[in-house]
Amino acid sequence: xxxxxxxxxxxxxxxxYWKKNISYLLILLSIWFLVSYVFGILLVEPLxxxxxxxxxxxxWFAQQGSIYTFVILIFVYVRLMNNLDKxxxxxxx
Amino acid sequence: xxxxxxxxxxxxxxxxxxxGIAIWSRAGSTKDFYVAGGGVSPVANGMxxxxxxxxxxxxISMAGIISFQGYDGSVYLMGWTGGYVLLALLLAPYLRKxxxxxxxxxxxxxxxxxxxxxxxxxxxxxxxxxxxxxxMRGVGIVFSRFLNVDINTGVIIGMCIVFFYAVLGGMKGIxxxxxxxxCVLIFAYMVPxxxxxxxxxxxxxxxxxxxxxxADGSGFLLDRLDGLSGELGLTAYTEGQKSWLxxxxxxxxxxxxxxxxPHVIVxxxxxxxxxxxxxxxxxALVFIAILYTTAPSLAAFGKMNMINxxxxxxxxxxxxxxxxxxxxxxxxxxxxxxxxxxxxxxxxKGRAFTENKLExxxxxxxxxxxxxxxxxxxxxxxxxxxxxxxxxMVLANPEIAQLPNWVIALVAAGGLAAALSTAAxxxxxxxxxxxxxxxxxxxMPNISEKTELVxxxxxxxxxxxxxxxxxINPPGFVASVVAFxxxxxASSFFPIIIMGIFSKRINKEGxxxxxxxxxxxxxxxxxxxxxxxxxxxLLFGISPEGIGTVGMILxxxxxxxxxxxxxxxxxxxxxxxxxxxxxxxxxxxxxx
Numbered sequence: 028x029x030x031x032x033x034x035x036x037x038x039x040x041x042x043x044y045w046k047k048n049i050s051y052l053l054i055l056l057s058i059w060f061l062v063s064y065v066f067g068i069l070l071v072e073p074l075x076x077x078x079x080x081x082x083x084x085x086x087w088f089a090q091q092g093s094i095y096t097f098v099i100l101i102f103v104y105v106r107l108m109n110n111l112d113k114x115x116x117x118x119x120x
Numbered sequence: 121x122x123x124x125x126x127x128x129x130x131x132x133x134x135x136x137x138x139x140g141i142a143i144w145s146r147a148g149s150t151k152d153f154y155v156a157g158g159g160v161s162p163v164a165n166g167m168x169x170x171x172x173x174x175x176x177x178x179x180i181s182m183a184g185i186i187s188f189q190g191y192d193g194s195v196y197l198m199g200w201t202g203g204y205v206l207l208a209l210l211l212a213p214y215l216r217k218x219x220x221x222x223x224x225x226x227x228x229x230x231x232x233x234x235x236x237x238x239x240x241x242x243x244x245x246x247x248x249x250x251x252x253x254x255x256m257r258g259v260g261i262v263f264s265r266f267l268n269v270d271i272n273t274g275v276i277i278g279m280c281i282v283f284f285y286a287v288l289g290g291m292k293g294i295x296x297x298x299x300x301x302x303c304v305l306i307f308a309y310m311v312p313x314x315x316x317x318x319x320x321x322x323x324x325x326x327x328x329x330x331x332x333x334x335a336d337g338s339g340f341l342l343d344r345l346d347g348l349s350g351e352l353g354l355t356a357y358t359e360g361q362k363s364w365l366x367x368x369x370x371x372x373x374x375x376x377x378x379x380x381x382p383h384v385i386v387x388x389x390x391x392x393x394x395x396x397x398x399x400x401x402x403x404a405l406v407f408i409a410i411l412y413t414t415a416p417s418l419a420a421f422g423k424m425n426m427i428n429x430x431x432x433x434x435x436x437x438x439x440x441x442x443x444x445x446x447x448x449x450x451x452x453x454x455x456x457x458x459x460x461x462x463x464x465x466x467x468x469k470g471r472a473f474t475e476n477k478l479e480x481x482x483x484x485x486x487x488x489x490x491x492x493x494x495x496x497x498x499x500x501x502x503x504x505x506x507x508x509x510x511x512x513m514v515l516a517n518p519e520i521a522q523l524p525n526w527v528i529a530l531v532a533a534g535g536l537a538a539a540l541s542t543a544a545x546x547x548x549x550x551x552x553x554x555x556x557x558x559x560x561x562x563x564m565p566n567i568s569e570k571t572e573l574v575x576x577x578x579x580x581x582x583x584x585x586x587x588x589x590x591x592i593n594p595p596g597f598v599a600s601v602v603a604f605x606x607x608x609x610a611s612s613f614f615p616i617i618i619m620g621i622f623s624k625r626i627n628k629e630g631x632x633x634x635x636x637x638x639x640x641x642x643x644x645x646x647x648x649x650x651x652x653x654x655x656x657x658l659l660f661g662i663s664p665e666g667i668g669t670v671g672m673i674l675x676x677x678x679x680x681x682x683x684x685x686x687x688x689x690x691x692x693x694x695x696x697x698x699x700x701x702x703x704x705x706x707x708x709x710x711x712x
Contacts, residue, residue, distance in 0.1 A: 081331035081340030086358045089194035090416040101208045101402035117702040
């Protein structure tokens with residue numbers, strides 16, 4: 028841990044970093060919820076009326092699409108956070 | 121070369137590889153032993169996490185379950201992958217910054233309480249032992265089916281191998297062995313899937329094959345499968361039978377349970393930096409997703425091949441049944457009670473037998489057509505005459521699709537890799553819980569690092585023996601206790617770890633009350649519906665597998681309310697929470 032300067036500028040900066048982090052989390056977790064619980068479970072029947080090649084769309088989300096989205100979500104998060112760490116100068120040297 | 125010799129050769133080569141790696145990377149310090157020195161690269165850690173996570177159940181059973189449940193099997197696919205999003209976003213980076221060795225370590229320090237640590241140790245031990253018993257059994261089954269040795273001998277061979285590299289290598293040895301095991305298991309899973317996908321649809325990518333047209337021109341594979349299921353009176357493959365609420369709860373319990381499992385969380389203590397913890401969760405999910413997106417394809421292909429092999433609606437005479445049907449019948453995994461005595465296989469809706477484990481009748485009796493007679497009670501309420509064990513879908517798929525013998529041998533090596541890698545990871549959690557949390561941080565705080573390492577090795581050794589014992593004498597409820605492991609991890613660890621990171625106000629009173637409420641509620645519900653009154657009407661139709669979700673919500677509420685009405689945590693703890701939120705300085709945090 029770096030010696031922490033307890034001045035208020037530092038503190039406000041840290042709070043801004045954390046707030047930004049939380050807003051990323053909320054957006055990404057909403058997508059996480061949408062593709063699995065909403066598309067794959069709650070709306071599976073109406074979505075099944077739509078076709079994606081040989082797949083019914085709801086079924087595709089439940090067995091394939093949600094998993095692909097999960098992978099993408101994590102890498103988007105990694106990218107966003109690496110940039111945020113640099114921007115607020117809290118990244119590891 | 122015959123299958124058994126080939127299997128011996130392939131399994132032998134992989135085992136030699138694992139042992140070689142263990143010797144090359146053995147642990148020298150407690151830090152090596154618990155967290156592999158904290159310097160594993162994200163790619164290696166991702167592969168190791170994937171192998172650690174994908175157990176015998178993922179490799180052998182999952183595709184089979186999906187094959188029989190169709191859409192309803194999606195809970196496993198979403199549930200066992202979605203948890204990694206929670207891990208990467210909500211847990212891994214902060215726990216890495218916190219920088220200790222175990223989950224109970226975090227609970228103990230964040231909630232400044234030995235009792236909280238102790239409750240966490242108990243949960244970790246319970247969850248891990250439940251899981252590891254199943255793995256040893258899986259090792260035994262693969263040995264007995266493919267290498268013609270007794271199940272118990274198989275378990276003992278598995279014990280010796282795991283003993284060797286887990287006790288000697290600790291986390292360091294395990295991590296590098298798991299990298300090798302991942303390569304073996306994914307290769308063994310993909311090769312048959314690609315072959316079968318080409319046979320059925322002409323598309324070499326199984327994920328796309330699932331949505332392709334049949335090579336024989338009979339329309340899209342999934343439509344064809346829905347049609348065939350309809351002819352046999354089964355639920356359409358792409359539609360489910362479970363209520364949406366139940367599917368919702370089971371998926372959530374599996375996801376959150378994954379993120380709360382100690383042997384998964386501990387992987388993120390092994391990387392160098394906080395940013396590596398984030399990316400290795402992502403890489404782990406990539407490696408897992410390769411298998412998990414292939415599984416539904418394998419499931420649908422297997423179902424299609426099976427329905428065709430038993431002659432569809434008309435059925436075929438037992439005498440003309442394919443060879444694999446008879447050889448797996450001899451192994452007790454396929455059964456044909458000829459209910460109407462017409463000598464023809466009839467595959468229909470419902471159960472062939474009332475039970476799900478077949479026992480051969482005395483003296484290996486055979487029926488009028490040469491079929492194996494089982495001692496199990498025939499289910500007269502259904503016309504279905506074909507019993508197929510779920511595990512066959514992966515293990516027998518290569519035979520059903522008439523693939524070459526080396527592919528079959530490869531599947532055996534893959535199943536063993538999946539079971540051994542998970543068993544080793546769990547044994548390490550058990551040994552760290554005992555030597556680190558219970559002894560060093562609890563009963564014997566003054567022992568030196570060297571003595572702690574000796575205790576760690578002894579407890580790993582004892583754990584191997586206990587796991588082996590359960591593998592040889594499995595408690596009758598092994599299958600149902602898996603529901604325990606996820607439900608308990610979801611309802612005990614997850615809420616208090618999340619709140620411990622995202623709130624400074626949550627205190628020890630809240631955490632202990634929350635953990636106990638979540639744990640007890642889930643435990644009582646599962647025990648009641650699984651063992652005491654199996655036929656009772658379920659609460660809101662939520663099955664025991666999904667009740668961990670409700671337990672988790674209760675835990676959140678209780679922890680929150682109790683914390684608000686009791687004093688805030690001490691300043692030092694609030695500073696700790698502040699500190700783990702920012703990545704800088706993670707390297708130094710590992711020191712005690």
